[in-house]
Amino acid sequence: ETGVTQSPTHLIKTRGQQVTLRCSSQSGHNTVSWYQQALGQGPQFIFQYYREEENGRGNFPPRFSGLQFPNYSSELNVNALELDDSALYLCASSLRQGSYNEQFFGPGTRLTVL
Amino acid sequence: AQKVTQAQTEISVVEKEDVTLDCVYETRDTTYYLFWYKQPPSGELVFLIRRNSFDEQNEISGRYSWNFQKSTSSFNFTITASQVVDSAVYFCALSEAALDQTGANNLFFGTGTRLTVIP
DSSP states (O other), X not given: OOSXXXXXXXXXXOTTOOEXXXXXXXXXXXXXXXXXXXXXXXXXXXXXXETTEEEEEOSOOTTEEEEEOTTSOEEEEEOSOOGGGOEEEEEEEEOOOSSOOOXXXXXXXXXXXX | OOXXXXXXXXXXXXXXXXXXXXXXXXXXXXXXEEEEEEEOTTOOOEEEEEEETTOOOOEEETTEEEEEEGGGTEXXXXXXXXXXXXXXXXXXXXXXXXXXXXXXXXXXXOOOEEEEEEX
């Protein structure tokens, strides 16, 4: 196990609703990245947070937003949910130091939008 | 632009057979990192290996081995004497040099190869 936890495990929402997913990073890590994995696909990078600020973003609309807290935990918020938002959402934590920072993944939150 | 291609969608092998998972990547960067992850049914991505673009030395770790060839932009993964516990989806991923040299790199994944090992 990586020490990265996510909640909830599963979630069902209806189209148009808003959702908040949570991630607790591994102890000592200061960076959190979020990925969306649609069924049968590889994970896609949503964004990354470092020192409570967004630092890098993939090709996702503004209705995907996030927060990082002083304890380095993070939230992913999605507004105006669409059916295509149904996916496994993975967070990964890392410690920013040097030229590369290994990412450790949590178990994911499976979101179903009806 | 970055791209990772895993042409094999699904592979089935009988236990104890060897199996090779293919990965081809595209990048314009001269410095990059390549990865293999395993995703069992539980969903958590399990890190297997990381290689940087300057290190083409092939690696063996137990039953796992990796063949990195820059000339063909390939980073293939072989499991020797496969076991039922190897059944999972395997992802190849690419990370380019840090966006702003502070480590804000992210991972670009292929679509994965589902490996089924039959007892």
